[in-house]
Amino acid sequence: MSRLKHIFANRQESGDRFAAEKLLNIFITAGYPGPEYTVPLVLELEASGADMIELGMPFSDPLADGPTIQHASNVALQHGITLNDIFDMVSDIRRSSGIPLILMGYINPVLQFGMENFFRKAAECGVDGVILPDAPPGEMSEIDHCCRRYGLDMIYLVAPNTPDERMKAIDEASSGFVYCVSVTGVTGSREGDELTKSVDRFIRRVKKNITRNPVLIGFGIRSHEDARRIAMHTDGFIVGSSLIDLIREEFPSGHWMEKAGQFVRELKYGSDA
Amino acid sequence: MQEKWTSVPNDRGYFGGYGGRFVPEILLPALKELDGAFRKAVRDPLFQEQYDQLLSEYVGRQTPLTYAGRLTAHYGRARIYLKREDLCHTGAHKINNAVGQVLLARSMGKSRIIAETGAGQHGVATATVCARFGLECIIYMGSEDIARQKLNVERIRLLGAEVRPVDSGSRTLSSAINEAIRDWVANVGDTFYLIGSAVGPHPYPLMVREFQSVIGKETIDQCLEAEACLPHHVLACVGGGSNALGMFHPMLPYEDVQLYGIEAAGKGIKTGHHAATLQAGKPGVLHGSLSYLLQTENGQISEAHSISAGLDYPGVGPEHSWLRDSGRVHYASVTDRQAMEAVKRVSSLEGIIPALETAHAMAYLESLMPQTRPDEVVIINCSGRGDKDMETISGYVESVNPGCDYPEKDHGGEKGTL
Known part of the structure; x- marks a missing residue:
């Protein structure tokens, strides 16, 4: 059983039902705010309550990302981060942690690295899943072959405008979980209160069509309260831009990493934690 | 066909x-x-x-196919025509x-x-x-x-x-x-x-491509009318490549028609400051499609350079990548400097100030014309007019040749003559 399947299957009833049931997936850009921080940051986030980590692979032209992740991606690229550096970080993390790790990024660096090579190296160093948002299912069948060959989970996205039949096909093509984009927009987009109703309708449609995989929801979640509202009928939620915003604000003050940890703890358990 | x-x-x-x-x-x-x-x-x-x-x-089509008599005389080889997309409303194709x-x-x-x-x-x-x-x-x-x-x-x-x-x-x-x-x-x-x-x-x-193909369709009819034959050589500049595909696409089945897509070599391909995607790029994914790209070995997109903003793009349309690999279209590139010389040449010989983008196709005449015969026909897609570039053009003359007006002679090591 893959690490991702394992954590979804082993959610345990505990005092805090929300925290137990709703898995928290935290996105950070690998190499932001500097290459030396990625490994300790992942460990800090894990200790603070993150159930899985998405490591963003920086790209020069991140067309599905808002200003926050664009910025993080630029900083990482200024530090010269490459896919090999990211594989080294994953190996480092694996020395002390079994937290599920997902690589997320645009397909072009993967193509230049060599598709087969990329999936082989990812599996070797302990990556669990891959998200390539600009390679939707059906566009490049080699991706799915490679994922199966190397035993990695391939996570695809559904959006509010994805038709029912397409959702079923995405469920069929995905493993690990399905990533629900809560709003039409780039990463970091805010979702207004008036949209909660349409998000509810969307999630109901998702639950009807996506039956094989757990469902995580992301985009626009900035607080525990957001999460409670939006993730109610899902298996968990994904937070990225708001953590990076916090790091951008706090770094390089002495306590930036602790504050990042505190933020994740509050996301997971609420501000009383 | x-x-x-x-x-x-x-x-x-x-x-x-x-x-x-x-x-x-x-x-x-x-x-x-x-x-x-x-x-x-x-x-x-x-x-x-x-x-x-x-x-x-509204656009003012069809646009004329203009015989460029003095440009033809300048080279003394094939007869040169310009497809006048510069005369479209708003000044370009x-x-x-x-x-x-x-x-x-x-x-x-x-x-x-x-x-x-x-x-x-x-x-x-x-x-x-x-x-x-x-x-x-x-x-x-x-x-x-x-x-x-x-x-x-x-x-x-x-x-x-x-x-x-x-x-x-x-x-x-x-x-x-x-x-x-x-x-x-x-x-x-x-x-x-x-x-x-x-x-x-x-x-x-x-x-x-389909909305631009009117260019090539008109050109075929006009060339048959003027010369009673299809053109022998057809040139267009290539950034993303829409004016070139509009011109080329209807001509692709006529395999005797030689097609030339001219990219921007910027300061020279060897300098790394260029936009010659099909010459120096590698296939990859940018802006939603797989095509040749200027990129680093890590798959990050490189910055393109061209004096012409319309060609200053690290990608190219996917159909061009396919035409390149198939060999049906010949792709070449010219530098900023060669393009600038072509602007001056065509302006003073024909009374037509071409856009800097278009001037790249015109600059390639320097390489092509010596190989043509007087009984052949060359057509250039004159994709836009140069009014928008006047500031860049005068700035370039000033930077290459401070204190001097339009230079009469080539000063650099790059190929290209006046």
Whole structure:
């Protein structure tokens, strides 16, 4: 059983039902705010309550990302981060942690690295899943072959405008979980209160069509309260831009990493934690 | 007639191994809707009638095929003609496509039009047609391009459109496309993204080519009329590649017609400061399709360089990548300097000031003409006029030759003569 399947299957009833049931997936850009921080940051986030980590692979032209992740991606690229550096970080993390790790990024660096090579190296160093948002299912069948060959989970996205039949096909093509984009927009987009109703309708449609995989929801979640509202009928939620915003604000003050940890703890358990 | 040239792309938008739809899931329904609307429109006689009528009454088609007598005499070889897309309303071929896509947007009930622009010609064309139909129009433009194409920025604003400066990435055409796509992702319900070149996810490369093919179709008829034969050599500049595909596509089946796509070599390919994607790039994915790209060995997109904003793009339309690999079109490149010399040459010999983009195709005459025969016909797609470039042109003359007006002689080590 893959690490991702394992954590979804082993959610345990505990005092805090929300925290137990709703898995928290935290996105950070690998190499932001500097290459030396990625490994300790992942460990800090894990200790603070993150159930899985998405490591963003920086790209020069991140067309599905808002200003926050664009910025993080630029900083990482200024530090010269490459896919090999990211594989080294994953190996480092694996020395002390079994937290599920997902690589997320645009397909072009993967193509230049060599598709087969990329999936082989990812599996070797302990990556669990891959998200390539600009390679939707059906566009490049080699991706799915490679994922199966190397035993990695391939996570695809559904959006509010994805038709029912397409959702079923995405469920069929995905493993690990399905990533629900809560709003039409780039990463970091805010979702207004008036949209909660349409998000509810969307999630109901998702639950009807996506039956094989757990469902995580992301985009626009900035607080525990957001999460409670939006993730109610899902298996968990994904937070990225708001953590990076916090790091951008706090770094390089002495306590930036602790504050990042505190933020994740509050996301997971609420501000009383 | 070779059918293989006209049967692409396939249903999934592939020209051989190039093209496709590499976009976030959220855009797929919009692309499928667009594909359906486009396929319906091309079969709809009413749509065709509206399109043809706008091209004739508003754009000013057909554009002339002008015999360039003094340019012909200058080289003393084949007879040279210019296909005068510079005479289109707004001064470039871009409006052919803008008219087609705006009609499509209207038929789809989309009320908000967004577009990217590099040199500003596509922005002007889009703003123009949107004004004509009373549609909201937002133009994304890199801040570096805003600085070097001020005249077009003013035109776009006068036409009632909003110019949104893009400060991320290279601050040129490529960043403007990223930002336009982000807008589209966020507003996909009511917004129509009007791409200006034969790039982007399927069906854009197909659609833009079809709306520009009027150039090549007219040219074939006009050449038969003037010379009683098809042209022997046909040249066009290639940035994203829409004017070249519009000219080339109808000619592809006539394999005796030699086609030349001219890219921007900037300061020289060896310097790394260029936009010669098909000469020096490698296949990869940018802006929704798989095509040749200027990129690093790690797959990061490189910054392109060209003195011409319209060619300053690290990608190229997927159909060009396919035509390159197949060998049907010969791709070459010329430097900033050679293009600038061509502007001066054609301006003073023909009384036509070409756009800097167009001047790249004209500069290639230096290499091509000595190999031609007097009984042959050469046609250049004169894709746009150079008014917008006057500041760049005078600035360049000043920087190369301070204190001096237009130099009479070539000063550098690069190939090219006056």
